Amino acid sequence: MTDIPAKAVTPSASSGSVLLTLMKLRTFIALIAVLIFFSIAAPNFLSTANLILMSKHVALNAFLAMGMTFVIITGGIDLSVGSIVGLCGMVAGYLVLNGIDLQIGYTIYFNVLEIALITLAVGILIGAVNGLLITRLNVAPFIATLGVLYVARGLALLSSDGRTFPNLVGKPELGTTGFGFLGAGRLLGLPVAIWILIVVALGAAYLAKYTPLGRHIFAVGGNERASRISGVRVNMVKMFVYMFSGFCAAIVGLIISSELMASHPATGESFELNAIAAAVLGGTSMSGGRGTIGGTIVGAFVIGILSDGLVMMGVSSFWQMVIKGLVIIVAVVVDQAQRRLQSRVTLMQMAKAG
Amino acid sequence: MSAAREREIILKLEDVSKVYSGTVAVKRANFEVRKGSVNVLVGENGAGKSTLMKIIAGVERPTAGRILLEGEEVSFSSSGDAVNRGIGMVFQELNLFGNMSVAENIFATREITNRFGKIDRKEQENRAAELLERLQAGIRPDMLVEDLRIGQQQLVEIAKAVSLDARILIMDEPTSALSAAEVEILFKVIADLKARGVAIVYISHRLEELIRIGDYITVLRDGRITGQEEMKNVDTQWIVRQMIGSDAKDFAKADGHLPGEEIFRAEEICLPRATGGLAVDHVSLSLRAGEILGIYGLMGAGRSELFDCIMGRHGHSTGAIFIGGIKVKERDTTRRIRRGLALIPEDRQREGLVSILSVASNLTLASLSRFARLYHIHGADERQAVTQMVRELAIKVADPAQEVSSLSGGNQQKVVIGKALLTEPKVLLMDEPSRGIDVGAKADVFRTMRKLSRDGLGILFATSDLDEVMALSDRIAVMSNGKLTGMFDRAEATEAALVAASALGHGPAPHTENTAHD
Known part of the structure; x- marks a missing residue:
């Protein structure tokens, strides 16, 4: 699941390389397997309505997983995304209902577009806090984002005293209506959220493949020292990935509160774990340097379809957790096996040649 | 016996x-x-x-x-x-x-x-x-x-x-x-x-x-x-x-071109050691365009640390460097590379290569901005530069998209050199450029050094190999214990003089109370 084209592997008819190809395509195979399985086992699984509903579920995790993928490729981790989702939802809800009180008798109300932009800015800002802690203060990513996880969740709860902001319909006279469009609107038959996912995913994939910044993200994860000596601005790269992750989380916060037309401060709890799982399932290596946006999206689909399909089959949610955990473990075990097999194949070829 | x-x-x-x-x-x-x-x-x-x-x-x-x-x-x-x-x-x-x-x-x-x-x-x-x-x-x-x-x-x-x-x-x-x-x-x-x-x-x-x-x-x-x-x-x-083997070491003969103007000067470079004392101790040297200046010294003499200071890898180092007579005010590696400095580090695996990336990505890593217009990397330009570098340095690779870790040590070293050259440097710092590579690749590396100096690059190279420093350098500097302890012209340098100078810095060590090692 790296960006090395398949032609780099010398083709040979041996069983080793067939196995290798199968292993490389494992996430795809898993995706097709769950699709086939559930279309047989769960009635109505392949109905258009169900597919669209599922893809909306998947989209939420896919956004977070994309941000997480870049972070993990640089060798870091972002545990704070779930909390950012919650906090950003609260920010959006607060702005729709209350606007900003300027303390001089006036209150500014924003229209929906402005609210969305402010919310995204908040997400990016929290990402920047993560980045600054990690690059300037040398806090380990795990600890820095764990701290921010608590802080952001606490702020979300404080913003409403733990209550839900209900009924975000807005008032026409204040120009705050239309917040539901993000979560419920459709363009050309597809939900708006899916369109946003497509745009962000294409953007992220382009960034990874065709820009210096994207190349630098992989380089930093592959070898930070060598990158530094080659003139890569390692700190800027790291700032970017955490800010992008915050941006993705803010989008999810917006979509969820728009779908529900309400913001609840506990929204997004444990979302970070699903995002990590999707990234890892899609071939992102936790030790950095390897991963693709495409793989991560497929990984998000496998996890999403698995949980929705199991729900439709009526499997207990406790069993769902067990199954999800097993799938993740198997994915990583296969990933490691592939690495070993691949290096053995290359070593054998070299020993023969040299 | x-x-x-x-x-x-x-x-x-x-x-x-x-x-x-x-x-x-x-x-x-x-x-x-x-x-x-x-x-x-x-x-x-x-x-x-x-x-x-x-x-x-x-x-x-x-x-x-x-x-x-x-x-x-x-x-x-x-x-x-x-x-x-x-x-x-x-x-x-x-x-x-x-x-x-x-x-x-x-x-x-x-x-x-x-x-x-x-x-x-x-x-x-x-x-x-x-x-x-x-x-x-x-x-x-x-x-x-x-x-x-x-x-x-x-x-x-x-x-x-x-x-x-x-x-x-x-x-x-x-x-x-x-x-x-x-x-x-x-x-x-x-x-x-x-x-x-x-x-x-x-x-x-x-x-x-x-x-x-x-x-x-x-x-x-x-x-x-x-x-x-x-x-x-x-x-x-x-x-x-x-x-x-039968064929003597191929050091690539000097071609007798004359060095030009001063292209690089370091003044009073100092780097404090964490344990007290100085890892680099008031080192000053100057290098002319087209000149190869060898820095000889034993392990721990401070050669790599000097290079690190020149590249701006240590924020707490002091001293000044000049390129073409103009003082370099930039203190970070990124901007010093843009000013025309490039380092080929001693430890290829840890500092030279991103081993899981392809040969091509490694080659262009330091010079990506050259191939990018408005954040878009021009694939064709990049491929052309890669192909040209692979040919010029005779890197043996079937496909530049191959992972760099699948190459032999010598070819990996050539990739590191190619990466530095693609930044179009004026001054090249090479730290033990022949370490851990086979004889053929060594000869290629030495030939490349000669060619680059002919093209007007200033080359500073550090080595602990006497033969190498004698054969390749126009001038030889000797470092010991962080100090510059000798500077010889090619003509007057002898192995004995170099070895003697490389032991000079080990006077009473400044940070230990005993002098038993003398």
Whole structure:
């Protein structure tokens, strides 16, 4: 699941390389397997309505997983995304209902577009806090984002005293209506959220493949020292990935509160774990340097379809957790096996040649 | 010496090969180690000596072949296994824990404990003190290892190996950071061990040392054993012939072009050491366009640290650098590269390459902005630059999209050089550019250096190889203990003068109260 084209592997008819190809395509195979399985086992699984509903579920995790993928490729981790989702939802809800009180008798109300932009800015800002802690203060990513996880969740709860902001319909006279469009609107038959996912995913994939910044993200994860000596601005790269992750989380916060037309401060709890799982399932290596946006999206689909399909089959949610955990473990075990097999194949070829 | 009669063979390697991703380090080697004698192993950088020794010490496992210990086939799964069978090793790269005391290091993993499993610190320190006394190192057992000079650390490493009471003791370049007096003491210790029947395997590329203390000699070249003899039957010329083969070392002749204007100057570069004192001690030098300035010095002399300072890798270094007469105010690596500096680091794996990226990505890593318009990398431009670099440097690669770790050491080094050249530098800093690469690749690297200097680049290159610095440099600077201790024109430089200058800086060390190492 790296960006090395398949032609780099010398083709040979041996069983080793067939196995290798199968292993490389494992996430795809898993995706097709769950699709086939559930279309047989769960009635109505392949109905258009169900597919669209599922893809909306998947989209939420896919956004977070994309941000997480870049972070993990640089060798870091972002545990704070779930909390950012919650906090950003609260920010959006607060702005729709209350606007900003300027303390001089006036209150500014924003229209929906402005609210969305402010919310995204908040997400990016929290990402920047993560980045600054990690690059300037040398806090380990795990600890820095764990701290921010608590802080952001606490702020979300404080913003409403733990209550839900209900009924975000807005008032026409204040120009705050239309917040539901993000979560419920459709363009050309597809939900708006899916369109946003497509745009962000294409953007992220382009960034990874065709820009210096994207190349630098992989380089930093592959070898930070060598990158530094080659003139890569390692700190800027790291700032970017955490800010992008915050941006993705803010989008999810917006979509969820728009779908529900309400913001609840506990929204997004444990979302970070699903995002990590999707990234890892899609071939992102936790030790950095390897991963693709495409793989991560497929990984998000496998996890999403698995949980929705199991729900439709009526499997207990406790069993769902067990199954999800097993799938993740198997994915990583296969990933490691592939690495070993691949290096053995290359070593054998070299020993023969040299 | 006592090597007159044939000594009993204690360890034998049969057809041993070792393949790493990217290199075949040892090819079907047969090697014998004899009791009560010094078995010398010699070969150029990257010939496979260290790998062969790591196989014997159980650090690496051979890809193929057998190891016979006293006639019985053995296979070590860890260095602990080898130690249990009586094989100890002094590693070339120091394997010490800087955050622990000397005594704790010496007894690491073999801690002396009392009945309840508590470490007996007193006993450890007493025994360590005895060992250190034999080495006359002037090191107290309770000192922290990170506070010691490199040479003293090497002595601790030796003490640790001696404390194993091994039957076979491997010493991989034990003298690389030792002063002449310390070397004498080490030789006494070796003679003492020999008399007790210990088989010593001794690796070095200081020929005079080998001839003095060796009983048997084995020569390695490019992973193959090319000669095995009793020391009394051989002379320096034989060794050199076996080491470099029939064709003499290809250093690429100077073409007699004259250096131009001054292109680079460093003034009063200083870098404080974490343990006090200066790692780089007021170094000033100047370099002209088209000139190759060699910096000779032993391990720990401060050459790499000087390069790091010039590249802006240490925020706390002081001093000034000038390119083309203009002071470089930028302090970070990124902008210094843009000003025309480029570094080829000593440690290819750790600092030179991103091993999981492709050859092409590695080549263009430092110069991506050249191929990008408005954040879009122009694939065609990039591919063209990669193809051109691959051809110019004769990098042997089937497809530049291949992972760089699948290349041999020499080709990997060429990729690092190519990466630096793509930034279009004015001044190239090369730290041990020939370390760990095969003879052919070395010749290519040297030829490239000549060509670049002809094109008007200023090249600063650091090395601990005397032949190399003598053959390639227009001028030679010598560093020792962080100081610049000599500057010679090519014409007036002699090996003796260089060696003498490389020991000068080891006056009384500024940060230790004793001067026993002098």
